[in-house]
Amino acid sequence: MFRVQVPDQDAPDMERAHDFNFDLAVLGGGSGGLACAKEAAKHGAKVVVFDFVQPTPLKTTWGLGGTCLNVGCIPKKLMHTASIYGELAEDAQLYGWNLTKNSHDWDRMVGNIQNHIKAQNWKIRVDLRDKNVTYYNEYATFVDKHTVKSVNKRGAERTVTADKFVLAMGGRPNYPDVPGAQDYAITSDDIFSLKYHPGKTLCVGASYISLECAGFLNGLGIDTTVMVRSILLRGFDKDCSEKIGGYMEQCGVKFLRPCVPNKIECVKEATDSSAPELRVSFTQNGEEKSDIFNTVLFAIGRKPLTDKINPGAIGLKYDPNGKIPVTEEELTNVDNVYAIGDLLNAPELTPLAIQSGRLLAKRLYAGSKILTDYVNVPTTVFTPLEYGSVGLSEDAAIAKYGEENVEVYHTKHTPTEQVVREASALEGYNYAKLICNRADNERVVGLHYLGPNAGEITGGFGLGLIMGATKSDFDRLVGIHPTSSEVFTTMNITRRSGQSIDVEDC
Amino acid sequence: MANVVKHVKVSGFTEYLRAVQQYKDSSLHLFTLFTGSLDADGKSWCPDCNKADPVIEEALNSAPECTCVITAYIDRPTWKDMNNNFRKSQDIQLTSIPTLIKVGTEKRLEEGQCAKLSLVQMLLEDD
Numbered sequence: 342m343f344r345v346q347v348p349d350q351d352a353p354d355m356e357r358a359h360d361f362n363f364d365l366a367v368l369g370g371g372s373g374g375l376a377c378a379k380e381a382a383k384h385g386a387k388v389v390v391f392d393f394v395q396p397t398p399l400k401t402t403w404g405l406g407g408t409c410l411n412v413g414c415i416p417k418k419l420m421h422t423a424s425i426y427g428e429l430a431e432d433a434q435l436y437g438w439n440l441t442k443n444s445h446d447w448d449r450m451v452g453n454i455q456n457h458i459k460a461q462n463w464k465i466r467v468d469l470r471d472k473n474v475t476y477y478n479e480y481a482t483f484v485d486k487h488t489v490k491s492v493n494k495r496g497a498e499r500t501v502t503a504d505k506f507v508l509a510m511g512g513r514p515n516y517p518d519v520p521g522a523q524d525y526a527i528t529s530d531d532i533f534s535l536k537y538h539p540g541k542t543l544c545v546g547a548s549y550i551s552l553e554c555a556g557f558l559n560g561l562g563i564d565t566t567v568m569v570r571s572i573l574l575r576g577f578d579k580d581c582s583e584k585i586g587g588y589m590e591q592c593g594v595k596f597l598r599p600c601v602p603n604k605i606e607c608v609k610e611a612t613d614s615s616a617p618e619l620r621v622s623f624t625q626n627g628e629e630k631s632d633i634f635n636t637v638l639f640a641i642g643r644k645p646l647t648d649k650i651n652p653g654a655i656g657l658k659y660d661p662n663g664k665i666p667v668t669e670e671e672l673t674n675v676d677n678v679y680a681i682g683d684l685l686n687a688p689e690l691t692p693l694a695i696q697s698g699r700l701l702a703k704r705l706y707a708g709s710k711i712l713t714d715y716v717n718v719p720t721t722v723f724t725p726l727e728y729g730s731v732g733l734s735e736d737a738a739i740a741k742y743g744e745e746n747v748e749v750y751h752t753k754h755t756p757t758e759q760v761v762r763e764a765s766a767l768e769g770y771n772y773a774k775l776i777c778n779r780a781d782n783e784r785v786v787g788l789h790y791l792g793p794n795a796g797e798i799t800g801g802f803g804l805g806l807i808m809g810a811t812k813s814d815f816d817r818l819v820g821i822h823p824t825s826s827e828v829f830t831t832m833n834i835t836r837r838s839g840q841s842i843d844v845e846d847c
Numbered sequence: 848m849a850n851v852v853k854h855v856k857v858s859g860f861t862e863y864l865r866a867v868q869q870y871k872d873s874s875l876h877l878f879t880l881f882t883g884s885l886d887a888d889g890k891s892w893c894p895d896c897n898k899a900d901p902v903i904e905e906a907l908n909s910a911p912e913c914t915c916v917i918t919a920y921i922d923r924p925t926w927k928d929m930n931n932n933f934r935k936s937q938d939i940q941l942t943s944i945p946t947l948i949k950v951g952t953e954k955r956l957e958e959g960q961c962a963k964l965s966l967v968q969m970l971l972e973d974d
């Protein structure tokens with residue numbers, strides 16, 4: 342459909358090729374949806390965003406902004422930081438600071454984090470209003486391919502029509518089919534605003550979310566156990582994933598593995614200020630066991646909210662796991678309906694959701710041709726030993742290029758700031774690895790880093806990978822001394838050589 | 848003013864605290880406008896405040912009845928003192944004037960935002 346470009350969004354009568362209420366309706370006001378809506382409005386489109394959070398079984402709910410701001414990246418990184426501060430406080434004493442070690446105040450941390458989030462919720466609303474994007478705090482479902490019906494928390498309904506739709510509903514955590522799970526357990530949707538100290542905690546799952554939560558809880562001095570059915574961090578580099586688990590174990594996190602939960606029973610109910618007492622029955626290595634925990638957190642995967650928007654009304658095609666197949670232009674099988682962010686078969690990451698939303702809006706309303714590049718997206722797992730990676734894992738590289746073509750350069754490293762630490766079992770986990778394709782001039786196809794500031798380091802090197810850097814380019818680069826990132830400029834031990842990678846003195 | 852919103856005007860930090868104490872537990876939705884003090888002609892020393900004032904007045908005309916606004920006037924020497932109580936207070940953490948806040952929440956509008964009617968209305972009408 343041809344539509345006229347309108348340069349000025351304040352122009353009273355925008356010339357439109359349709360009679361719908363809006364040019365664009367966005368379902369979901371999270372990372373992707375908001376980015377898309379604001380960009381579209383900037384180019385003159387009349388846009389509406391629907392965002393509504395269905396409360397968790399424990400009635401937790403939150404404001405505008407989606408998963409990342411409210412129950413994802415942001416509170417997660419802040420709690421990770423809280424935990425790292427505990428570690429640094431130990432180091433600080435070795436650097437001469439006289440600190441008395443105080444216990445951690447859960448309520449104060451949660452209060453400050455939630456205040457930040459609430460301020461951001463509000464800023465987003467101001468921003469939308471300022472940019473002339475209509476926002477309805479209502480849950481939207483399709484009536485037909487140009488119409489949605491939406492409902493607010495009081496049950497009031499509204500019908501809205503639009504020329505085009507962008508689906509950006511994101512996903513929510515899965516609960517297992519285990520008695521008591523929905524009644525007594527929590528997920529990442531609850532932990533960041535938990536009114537009481539979690540007490541002894543069981544994190545179920547081997548996802549990055551499970552390990553990150555276990556990592557920061559343990560770092561805050563909480564008795565923490567992780568229950569895992571098989572491998573850690575499926576899809577990430579195996580070698581690095583096992584090192585993360587090993588390091589967490591050295592930090593005091595307990596692992597039950599291989600292990601699955603069977604039942605959760607309440608021994609003592611939660612109150613507003615205290616965690617419940619829960620008996621968890623599980624099968625570990627074929628043996629039936631049980632233990633008491635105060636908090637059980639399931640992080641066993643997430644599911645897109647695709648089936649909740651009445652997709653049948655528009656004949657939307659999607660996979661049984663809720664993911665929506667799209668073209669490289671993020672178009673679904675319905676010709677006026679697009680999908681972005683966590684709904685896609687792509688890494689579930691905020692910057693990717695934002696990128697896909699923005700670029701889509703530019704293509705729809707500003708004549709752009711630029712597509713989102715879903716390859717070589719850098720990512721970081723904020724476990725106590727942080728893990729950054731961009732490109733392929735070792736296994737994926739071997740599968741793609743063949744074992745004989747894959748050259749792995751790797752090394753251990755010691756971050757300078759840690760040299761004051763006394764010898765401990767935590768040493769030797771900082772690690773870096775470059776995976777190269779010998780058949781293509783040793784082009785770097787995977788970069789992996791375990792150690793402090795992984796996100797800061799990996800983000801920058803991502804540029805090298807998307808530009809096609811080879812191992813000799815990394816050698817050409819002069820590192821910054823003394824930093825951890827310089828480890829990538831001096832790598833000379835290949836896995837093939839069998840040489841030891843224990844750290845040498847500088 | 849068409850509507851019966853309560854509008855309390857105070858000068859300086861101490862009077863501000865007293866006004867908040869007085870109204871915060873009432874059933875009113877309590878807001879505070881931090882703004883520059885007025886001269887004899889009713890003009891503020893702060894140009895952005897002069898722009899915001901009529902807009903806020905207009906928004907108050909159609910504000911819900913349960914609205915209570917405290918206008919806290921701040922004189923120029925006080926504001927230019929980087930250590931003044933408004934800036935230092937953990938609860939307020941004022942960084943610019945005019946600033947309009949909903950007391951007890953994280954909702955606030957700063958500077959130019961206070962001169963946009965639709966934003967001021969959104970703040971006043973929000974539940």
Ligand SMILES: Cc1cc2nc3c(=O)[nH]c(=O)nc-3n(C[C@H](O)[C@H](O)[C@H](O)COP(=O)(O)OP(=O)(O)OC[C@H]3O[C@@H](n4cnc5c(N)ncnc54)[C@H](O)[C@@H]3O)c2cc1C
Nearest residue numbers: 369371372373393407408413481510511682683689690691
């Ligand atoms: C614990 C955790 C930690 C994470 N950490 C990171 C990290 O460190 N870095 C990173 O990049 N990513 C991280 N992520 C992932 C990141 O949060 C997501 O990739 C991102 O939020 C996806 O954005 P989105 O726009 O697709 O959906 P979302 O942000 O999930 O937004 C979707 C919104 O739509 C609403 N909605 C759904 N259906 C409807 C409907 N029918 N009507 C109205 N509204 C609806 C939802 O309530 C939600 O507000 C983390 C996620 C979690 C859970």
